[in-house]
Amino acid sequence: MNKRKSLYHGHRFPAAIISLAVRWYFRFQLGLRDIEELLFERGVVVRYETIRRWCDKFGAGFAHRVKAARRKPGRTWHLDEVFVTLRGEPYLLWRAVDQHGAELDILLQKHRDKAAAKRFFNRVLAACADAPRRIVTDQLRSYPAAKAEIPELANVKHVFVKASARVNNRAENSHQPTRERERRMRGFRLP
Template identity: 35%
Template sequence: MPSVDDLFKGRHFDREIIVLCVRWYLRYKLSFRDLVEMMAERGLSLAHTTIMRWVQRYVPEFEKRWNRFARQVGGSWRVDETYVKIKGRWVYLYRAVDKAGKTVDFLLRAKRDVAAAKAFFRRAFARHGRPPGKITLDGYQASHRAARELLTQHRAGGVRTRIRSSKYLNNLIEQDHRSIKLRLGPMLGFKRFRHAAITIAGVELMHRIRKGQFALSKFRAVGTTAPEIWSAVLAA
């Protein structure tokens, strides 16, 4: 992992400006051009494509650095899919939260099928080290099949996971989708799948930060501001 100085080496603008623009774009309902105007009021001349490139370049690095401080999630997951438009076509965002509403994982896929669901569960199991005690799904059978087939492989190691179907219990994940969709709406659709995946990862990161899913007690001295916490996390 490069040092924070190497990460921003050779950039025309200070790293504080880069982090601020990326953080605000991911967190608030702002377009690239909104940010250009806001920076112009502060005496900074930026092109909207510059901020777009910053988002694509730095979101994966920010995610890696914040994930070092991630708290564990609970053992009861609610899993569901929502829709995102890319170049005029709908694709599928698989997401899961635990019973306390903490984000478990997410994955953008072009299709909604068994292979896509397996890819999501495989990623989520690997990220958290093992399957959860319970997985709650809706009635879509492809997701049930994917979960069962992957869990069969893990059961040889003694893991027992209960799969259940409940529209009522999955209201929690459906409500959580709204926070993501409300931020994606002003972005007016994506042109490339890879760019969409990176941007969504950044939006999900900001959502996790807002939900307190990171152990940042050592950075939260009295009076510590968000920029100071970000600087400390990136430099740690």
């Protein structure tokens, strides 16, 4: 019988400390040096560079497990896009959240046309098992044009809101952590 090695095999620190550090980094708005200090207060001496390597190695796996364990997505989707700068060039960060505020999916694209909206719809549909009952978007014309070409979304109610009315607050509020991180990093460098 083949025994599978632990994911943490060969690491100096126990799995509980590694997972705690990675969870803190991705869950809260903490920097690597902040986590280094928090662990030091608990008697664990580890460098911030080690925490960065842990986040690179284990972060995607943790995110996948959390996404699989979370509750079923709601049937109302709020979709919105926001401009971010990447190496000085403008990009659009498309985001979908459900009525509970849980993020369904994000996609970084260069364009804001029908093809980009269709690509985003297909990606969100692939990530979620069920199609929504209602979609809430701003008045961008790309959304209804792309929705008309996707058969799963043919009978879905589409609600348009004015951006100034802030009725689409679920999607608007989900941009806040991205904006905060963008300010901290003085612009993004990598997608």
